[in-house]
Amino acid sequence: MVSRPHGGRLVRRVLPRDRLEDILRDSRGLHQLDVDDTIYRDLENIGYGVYSPLTGFLDSVELESVLLTMRLSNDLPWTIPIVLDIDEEARRSIGIGDTVLLRYGGQPVGLLMVEEVYRYDKRLYAEKVFKTTDPAHPGVARVMSMGDYLVGGSVEYIPMVRDGYEDYFLTPMETRVLFRERGWETVVAFQTRNVPHLGHEYVQKTALTFVDGLFINPVIGRKKRGDFRDEVILEAYKTLINRFYPRGSVVMSIVRYAMRYAGPREAIHHAVMRKNFGATHFIVGRDHAGVGNYYGRYEAQEIFSEFPDLGITPLFFREFFYCRGCGGMSNEKICPHDRDLRIYISGTRIRESLSRGVVPPGEMMRREVAETILSFENPFVE
Amino acid sequence: MRKVSIEIPETLYRRLEALAGRIGAGSVYELVVDLLREGVSRLEEDLDSGHELSEEEVSRIRERLRSLGYLD
Numbered sequence: 001m002v003s004r005p006h007g008g009r010l011v012r013r014v015l016p017r018d019r020l021e022d023i024l025r026d027s028r029g030l031h032q033l034d035v036d037d038t039i040y041r042d043l044e045n046i047g048y049g050v051y052s053p054l055t056g057f058l059d060s061v062e063l064e065s066v067l068l069t070m071r072l073s074n075d076l077p078w079t080i081p082i083v084l085d086i087d088e089e090a091r092r093s094i095g096i097g098d099t100v101l102l103r104y105g106g107q108p109v110g111l112l113m114v115e116e117v118y119r120y121d122k123r124l125y126a127e128k129v130f131k132t133t134d135p136a137h138p139g140v141a142r143v144m145s146m147g148d149y150l151v152g153g154s155v156e157y158i159p160m161v162r163d164g165y166e167d168y169f170l171t172p173m174e175t176r177v178l179f180r181e182r183g184w185e186t187v188v189a190f191q192t193r194n195v196p197h198l199g200h201e202y203v204q205k206t207a208l209t210f211v212d213g214l215f216i217n218p219v220i221g222r223k224k225r226g227d228f229r230d231e232v233i234l235e236a237y238k239t240l241i242n243r244f245y246p247r248g249s250v251v252m253s254i255v256r257y258a259m260r261y262a263g264p265r266e267a268i269h270h271a272v273m274r275k276n277f278g279a280t281h282f283i284v285g286r287d288h289a290g291v292g293n294y295y296g297r298y299e300a301q302e303i304f305s306e307f308p309d310l311g312i313t314p315l316f317f318r319e320f321f322y323c324r325g326c327g328g329m330s331n332e333k334i335c336p337h338d339r340d341l342r343i344y345i346s347g348t349r350i351r352e353s354l355s356r357g358v359v360p361p362g363e364m365m366r367r368e369v370a371e372t373i374l375s376f377e378n379p380f381v382e
Numbered sequence: 383m384r385k386v387s388i389e390i391p392e393t394l395y396r397r398l399e400a401l402a403g404r405i406g407a408g409s410v411y412e413l414v415v416d417l418l419r420e421g422v423s424r425l426e427e428d429l430d431s432g433h434e435l436s437e438e439e440v441s442r443i444r445e446r447l448r449s450l451g452y453l454d
Contacts, residue, residue, distance in 0.1 A: 075397070167450055173435065173439075174447060177435070177440055177444065177447065178453065309390065
């Protein structure tokens with residue numbers, strides 16, 4: 001049996017097509033608000049139930065509860081604030097009870113029913129969520145640049161924007177049907193922002209040994225210069241799955257989501273999202289959702305002990321490497337050999353090699369995967 | 383009666399304790415049993431009514447999954 005949705009019921013807040021036409025016809029009479037990439041992704045995730053049980057953006061009571069207790073006010077685990085910020089000018093034009101048309105890239109993407117407009121403490125927000133107020137932390141930098149007010153209220157998502165990845169996206173409703181159709185009772189989810197190397201493959205295969213299916217979720221969205229392009233990650237995974245995984249044991253589907261880099265808190269959030277897709281297990285590796293040196297190597301694993309009621313089982317992995325003593329892939333928990341016999345997988349080294357058009361060492365990446373990546377004229381974001 | 387032991391968040395326990403006092407439940411134990419009865423009935427009703435998806439919705443989803451190659 002796949003996981004029950006978080007909070008018991010899968011949320012669906014997508015505006016029906018017939019209502020959409022009415023809204024668009026009357027949109028001149030509505031307040032309008034442009035939202036950024038993060039809020040747009042959150043809106044879509046609320047709409048399709050990826051963030052169940054949330055039906056909208058947090059009000060002040062829920063925000064305080066999430067910041068101080070890592071739970072919603074009804075005690076359900078929830079670690080990342082899902083909020084919509086506005087500036088002073090927008091605050092003057094929006095009132096409680098208003099319906100606001102949300103726009104992204106000039107297109108209508110949602111309706112927000114305003115229930116509360118409130119001020120918040122950015123420093124407290126950063127301290128609690130990111131465990132730092134260092135402006136060099138990308139999550140802190142975003143919070144400090146947000147508007148001074150937040151709007152709480154329920155939303156309805158309008159699926160208008162196309163990004164070319166529609167055929168790779170499944171909603172939680174769809175994955176739940178798919179897992180049932182495949183007869184999967186246990187499903188392990190793996191989140192990725194990168195092309196697959198041997199370390200990823202061994203983590204996934206080790207987990208798959210104990211469950212019925214593997215659910216791979218590449219995160220699609222804003223990337224920084226030098227990252228692998230989204231289509232490259234998808235094609236590399238397709239090669240790996242088609243050539244090296246048992247047929248029918250893997251589902252790959254993207255998640256549109258803006259990373260917060262909140263380390264331990266975000267690991268819990270990622271697990272909740274996968275629970276809503278129906279996964280029963282979630283892989284948490286070294287420095288999950290971390291950035292720089294803000295979090296301990298395995299802090300994102302340790303935090304799970306505070307959530308015995310999460311409803312999805314975390315699977316903790318140590319770093320995999322190639323060991324010449326073992327003659328294969330291993331990790332520090334099971335390998336008895338000295339460090340000098342180990343070849344650690346370095347993302348930087350793989351990237352450098354591929355950027356020179358050279359296939360990385362076989363102890364780090366499969367040749368077939370590397371060749372797929374190299375088949376792109378430029379696999380990196382410019 | 384069967385004796386079971388479960389772990390619950392501290393915050394939830396404190397709320398149960400306060401609530402038991404306010405509504406005149408004899409103890410947290412008594413309140414928890416009442417809430418479980420209520421919750422189990424609601425879940426059973428939800429399952430019986432198949433509230434999640436209609437057959438038509440499931441067929442539409444199966445169709446999309448097939449067209450994308452997720453199902454044979």
